[in-house]
Ligand SMILES: *[C@@H]1O[C@H](CO)[C@@H](O)[C@H](O)[C@H]1NC(C)=O
Ligand SMILES: *[C@@H]1O[C@H](CO)[C@@H](O)[C@H](O)[C@H]1NC(C)=O
């Protein structure tokens with residue numbers, strides 16, 4: 033798994049052969065944007081994960097880095113750290129707004145410059161500013177998250193990408209410096225109920241407006257705190273960006289209680305059942321709705337359809353890195369109780 037650092041000679045030869053072919057047939061690629069999750073896109077070679085570190089000198093960490101992400105978290109390796117404070121979210125009491133965007137690789141929500149959303153606490157020594165919410169998902173249920181817990185994937189992973197605004201002026205400067213980035217991950221299962229923030233973000237009205245690459249749709253009045261489960265623990269480790277340039281400046285925080293998504297909104301379900309009376313076929317409806325995320329295309333409408341799903345990097349070796357968590361395995365009955373297991377929301381009128 034995740035053999036980026038263990039490319040064999042034949043694979044490198046295949047790479048150069050493919051590069052040669054691309055030079056002759058494709059338009060000149062933008063070197064900063066010339067990567068993909070799957071190697072064969074419409075016959076043209078676009079480097080997939082095993083090649084990221086080889087095609088651009090600035091991305092060499094993708095191949096030779098020793099603290100790469102994502103990883104498989106084996107819970108028995110997680111060290112309990114009773115000194116980890118709870119996570120804090122600051123929104124200044126304002127609702128979030130921004131643009132939902134099909135980047136051709138991810139479903140991305142880019143918050144407007146105001147209000148600033150900060151996260152701190154947990155393992156973070158500084159206040160970090162939210163710069164993107166990113167959604168990764170699979171072609172089938174139970175696969176699609178980048179991280180895994182005990183070798184188990186999830187249907188989707190929501191990544192909240194933040195940069196250290198106390199030390200750096202912007203995301204790209206922070207991604208190159210120590211303590212630069214913090215990424216908070218939440219896992220998502222397909223179930224009969226849905227997280228209310230995800231329902232606002234992903235419903236019939238929004239999803240259908242970002243069907244193709246570069247489609248964007250403006251959203252407002254979002255309450256980010258509703259994304260988090262009411263109580264949860266977290267696991268943290270030092271890793272990297274899971275996209276080029278794979279910079280090893282990321283403090284990852286993985287929320288250990290999965291969210292649910294029914295795929296689309298409950299009102300849509302009600303409409304469907306009212307109009308065609310298929311109460312007994314609810315599971316079919318749910319399945320179709322998850323399908324609608326998978327029907328988003330990586331390409332503009334002029335090009336062939338390719339699903340965005342499967343937009344994750346393969347697992348990378350954890351090696352000797354420490355995994356720390358704020359749940360005490362010796363007291364399972366006390367799991368997720370008390371103030372350490374809640375999100376602390378500053379400035380919000382109805383903070384939990
Ligand atoms: C976010 O953090 C910055 C820098 O620490 C601070 O100036 C700003 O007031 C914070 N915003 C909120 C909403 O807490
Ligand atoms: C980010 O910050 C760096 C250093 O402060 C600066 O040189 C660069 O132009 C900034 N980039 C953007 C996109 O603003």
Ligand SMILES: *[C@@H]1O[C@H](CO)[C@@H](O)[C@H](O)[C@H]1NC(C)=O
Pocket residue numbers: 223224225261289290291292
């Ligand atoms: C997700 O749904 C399951 C049942 O399908 C439920 O037990 C669990 O509490 C839900 N998770 C959250 C975070 O609401």
